[in-house]
Amino acid sequence: MSLRIIGTGFGRTGTYSLKAALEQLNLGPCYHMEHVLQNMPTHVPLWNSTIDGDVNTEKLFEGMLSAVDWPSASFYQEL
Numbered sequence: 001m002s003l004r005i006i007g008t009g010f011g012r013t014g015t016y017s018l019k020a021a022l023e024q025l026n027l028g029p030c031y032h033m034e035h036v037l038q039n040m041p042t043h044v045p046l047w048n049s050t051i052d053g054d055v056n057t058e059k060l061f062e063g064m065l066s067a068v069d070w071p072s073a074s075f076y077q078e079l
Contacts, residue, residue: 007068
């Protein structure tokens with residue numbers, strides 16, 4: 001399943017509130033920087049590969065319906 005919503009706002013701009021709202025509206029789970037921090041051994045290498053041009057959205061956003069905050073906001077065109 002692909003992302004249905006991509007929030008392009010950067011951190012500290014209400015993205016956590018937006019994440020909560022999207023999940024209440026059944027547009028989640030929502031990928032947020034918090035997800036990266038909770039899964040660093042897996043997600044940091046995936047984002048490093050994305051920076052190098054190898055975008056693997058299936059692994060990054062597995063089970064997610066939406067994404068907000070950094071780093072996904074930086075790659076909205078690729079997504």
